[in-house]
Amino acid sequence: MNDTLFVQTAALIQFVTDVLTRHGLSAEDAAITADVLVAADRRGIESHGVARLKRYVDGLHDGTIRPDAPLQVVRETPVSLVIDGGGGMGQPVAYRTMQRCIAKARDNMLCFAAVRNSNHYGIAGYYTLMALAENMIGISLTNSAPLVVPTFGKEVVIGTNPISIGIPARNERPFLLDMATSTVPRGKVEVYARADKTMPDCWATDETGLPSTDAAQVIRNLLARAGGGLLPLGGGTELTGGHKGYGLAAVVDILCAVLSSGSFSLNVYGDAGALAQVAHFLGVINPEAFVGLEAIRQNLDAFIRMLRQAPRADGQERIYIAGEKEFEAEERHRARLPLATNVFTALNQLGEPLALRLNVYS
Amino acid sequence: MNDTLFVQTAALIQFVTDVLTRHGLSAEDAAITADVLVAADRRGIESHGVARLKRYVDGLHDGTIRPDAPLQVVRETPVSLVIDGGGGMGQPVAYRTMQRCIAKARDNMLCFAAVRNSNHYGIAGYYTLMALAENMIGISLTNSAPLVVPTFGKEVVIGTNPISIGIPARNERPFLLDMATSTVPRGKVEVYARADKTMPDCWATDETGLPSTDAAQVIRNLLARAGGGLLPLGGGTELTGGHKGYGLAAVVDILCAVLSSGSFSLNVYGDAGALAQVAHFLGVINPEAFVGLEAIRQNLDAFIRMLRQAPRADGQERIYIAGEKEFEAEERHRARLPLATNVFTALNQLGEPLALRLNVYS
Numbered sequence: 001m002n003d004t005l006f007v008q009t010a011a012l013i014q015f016v017t018d019v020l021t022r023h024g025l026s027a028e029d030a031a032i033t034a035d036v037l038v039a040a041d042r043r044g045i046e047s048h049g050v051a052r053l054k055r056y057v058d059g060l061h062d063g064t065i066r067p068d069a070p071l072q073v074v075r076e077t078p079v080s081l082v083i084d085g086g087g088g089m090g091q092p093v094a095y096r097t098m099q100r101c102i103a104k105a106r107d108n109m110l111c112f113a114a115v116r117n118s119n120h121y122g123i124a125g126y127y128t129l130m131a132l133a134e135n136m137i138g139i140s141l142t143n144s145a146p147l148v149v150p151t152f153g154k155e156v157v158i159g160t161n162p163i164s165i166g167i168p169a170r171n172e173r174p175f176l177l178d179m180a181t182s183t184v185p186r187g188k189v190e191v192y193a194r195a196d197k198t199m200p201d202c203w204a205t206d207e208t209g210l211p212s213t214d215a216a217q218v219i220r221n222l223l224a225r226a227g228g229g230l231l232p233l234g235g236g237t238e239l240t241g242g243h244k245g246y247g248l249a250a251v252v253d254i255l256c257a258v259l260s261s262g263s264f265s266l267n268v269y270g271d272a273g274a275l276a277q278v279a280h281f282l283g284v285i286n287p288e289a290f291v292g293l294e295a296i297r298q299n300l301d302a303f304i305r306m307l308r309q310a311p312r313a314d315g316q317e318r319i320y321i322a323g324e325k326e327f328e329a330e331e332r333h334r335a336r337l338p339l340a341t342n343v344f345t346a347l348n349q350l351g352e353p354l355a356l357r358l359n360v361y362s
Numbered sequence: 363m364n365d366t367l368f369v370q371t372a373a374l375i376q377f378v379t380d381v382l383t384r385h386g387l388s389a390e391d392a393a394i395t396a397d398v399l400v401a402a403d404r405r406g407i408e409s410h411g412v413a414r415l416k417r418y419v420d421g422l423h424d425g426t427i428r429p430d431a432p433l434q435v436v437r438e439t440p441v442s443l444v445i446d447g448g449g450g451m452g453q454p455v456a457y458r459t460m461q462r463c464i465a466k467a468r469d470n471m472l473c474f475a476a477v478r479n480s481n482h483y484g485i486a487g488y489y490t491l492m493a494l495a496e497n498m499i500g501i502s503l504t505n506s507a508p509l510v511v512p513t514f515g516k517e518v519v520i521g522t523n524p525i526s527i528g529i530p531a532r533n534e535r536p537f538l539l540d541m542a543t544s545t546v547p548r549g550k551v552e553v554y555a556r557a558d559k560t561m562p563d564c565w566a567t568d569e570t571g572l573p574s575t576d577a578a579q580v581i582r583n584l585l586a587r588a589g590g591g592l593l594p595l596g597g598g599t600e601l602t603g604g605h606k607g608y609g610l611a612a613v614v615d616i617l618c619a620v621l622s623s624g625s626f627s628l629n630v631y632g633d634a635g636a637l638a639q640v641a642h643f644l645g646v647i648n649p650e651a652f653v654g655l656e657a658i659r660q661n662l663d664a665f666i667r668m669l670r671q672a673p674r675a676d677g678q679e680r681i682y683i684a685g686e687k688e689f690e691a692e693e694r695h696r697a698r699l700p701l702a703t704n705v706f707t708a709l710n711q712l713g714e715p716l717a718l719r720l721n722v723y724s
Binding site for chain 1: 436472474515529537539545602609612649651658661672674683
């Protein structure tokens with residue numbers, strides 16, 4: 001494992017914002033993007049945090065992300081939107097779409113938006129949290145680069161297509177699901193490959209399309225496009241439910257891209273150097289559409305307590321609620337947060353030519 | 363395995379309708395219920411078909427299902443409904459709610475309904491198919507009797523809570539996901555117990571809360587309420603993604619019951635002899651809310667073809683699309699369908715005191 005050090009949370013946001021503005025993003029778009037990235041680190045989802053900053057900077061340079069893209073409303077009804085992101089940075093595209101959804105759900109009870117022609121938008125849960133902050137129910141889905149092999153397939157055809165949904169509680173923390181529809185993300189296989197550990201056989205397949213426990217081989221195959229890839233939630237067979245994870249991943253792609261006439265499956269990141277054409281599906285439900293905010297909050301509190309107080313398996317100390325670990329991490333990391341030393345070094349390498357420097361928290 | 367024989371599909375629907383009317387259901391409610399049950403058999407989902415008829419008849423007799431329950435609209439907006447099923451038969455409650463959702467989505471683009479105080483509604487996909495028949499996108503979720511152990515739990519706390527979503531295609535069959543959020547249904551463990559087969563370790567836990575491969579032991583524990591139960595999709599550990607299936611099951615319970623102030627988790631079928639208090643969540647999306655019906659149908663055709671034409675794993679002949687196997691079964695079973703001999707016998711035992719007889723197809 002990498003060593004970690006601490007940085008000031010606010011300083012990290014400022015640093016990322018400054019790097020992005022120097023690479024052509026507007027001040028507002030840079031601030032939104034920095035907040036989404038650091039939110040991932042704060043919530044303990046380092047795979048989607050500032051470690052990815054270089055990829056976004058590269059995207060701004062190689063033309064796969066357009067820094068000045070206008071957000072275009074393709075179709076609008078009182079309760080829905082089709083948005084074209086114009087190839088812009090995914091975080092501001094999704095952020096602004098979610099703002100519109102919240103406003104429309106406030107007036108009209110529901111709003112769902114299908115967004116095409118965007119880019120990687122960070123953690124799906126960020127946009128769900130935006131709805132929760134307004135005491136609304138939030139939904140956030142996105143397609144992504146093809147990394148997942150469908151049940152009985154040999155090659156990657158579909159993304160890790162995450163599902164996030166959040167519901168406000170009263171005294172409890174909100175319920176916040178934020179999950180990829182693959183069993184694990186690619187990063188987890190990379191960690192096992194580096195550590196030379198044997199994977200569970202529900203994570204990935206080899207070049208023949210059969211489940212593999214050899215993490216290094218799976219990563220080599222992915223890099224060489226030699227076949228195989230991540231498995232959907234449920235693993236590589238119908239016996240273990242892999243067709244369900246594959247079905248869920250397909251639902252995400254359909255809601256995001258089929259409903260927006262965007263790009264899906266192999267067409268996402270389909271051409272190197274061209275726009276990535278990521279698609280999202282965002283939604284907001286006003287609790288007043290159903291039994292109302294106060295009743296829903298109380299009901300959710302009771303539901304959460306019933307789960308939490310259930311008897312625990314031998315050797316287990318706790319039954320978790322979706323989002324709970326991440327909310328606890330966020331509370332720990334308000335002022336300062338841990339960064340892997342190699343991520344810290346890479347950030348300062350990005351900052352150096354711009355005369356920007358991120359300091360260790362002391 | 364049981365022997366099977368064939369019955370005429372139309373005759374089976376008539377027989378089930380007649381049995382239900384004789385037990386107090388109105389002609390219309392009985393016809394709806396019979397159609398939902400036989401649709402499951404036609405689609406190859408025998409676990410949710412006419413094999414369950416006796417349970418519904420028993421429910422009508424023991425007071426857990428009210429044959430004359432009025433459907434009450436608790437709250438209504440242009441795009442949402444909260445429905446109280448009054449303890450009525452689940453199929454007519456869900457059918458009538460879905461009819462209202464379709465009508466409201468036609469006028470107002472979207473409609474979602476949270477339904478409380480209903481009963482087992484059969485296959486979730488039936489109501490999604492109702493939306494597809496009107497060229498709309500359908501969503502159908504329900505909670506159910508607690509049979510599933512949460513990640514790190516020892517006892518059942520949550521239902522098998524299925525998710526169904528359907529999107530219309532043009533030349534292809536619709537995409538129709540209809541999946542329990544547990545790895546397998548209880549019936550699958552029973553089949554393994556009877557055959558003395560070893561289960562995969564992602565299906566169920568024993569009385570200590572740890573994954574088990576002993577199907578007979580799991581069924582004994584469930585009957586004796588001795589602990590253990592079905593595992594969520596992803597199995598019994600976070601390493602294999604079990605927390606994701608558990609999270610999805612919780613989302614279903616929240617949308618159905620928290621949004622309707624209905625019963626959730628252990629309170630569903632909480633008291634023997636009392637109303638079962640099952641809750642549903644049904645929704646319809648008008649394609650015109652997004653890029654429109656024709657564009658969506660064409661996009662979905664292209665998406666389905668991309669999945670189907672992907673290279674296959676060694677030894678595999680076909681990559682399936684959600685719902686495809688069931689649509690093919692339905693096409694085979696339009697005129698006649700297979701019934702297990704013991705189910706056929708049980709049906710005629712129900713019919714005998716009412717002078718009703720189901721004949722073998724010849």
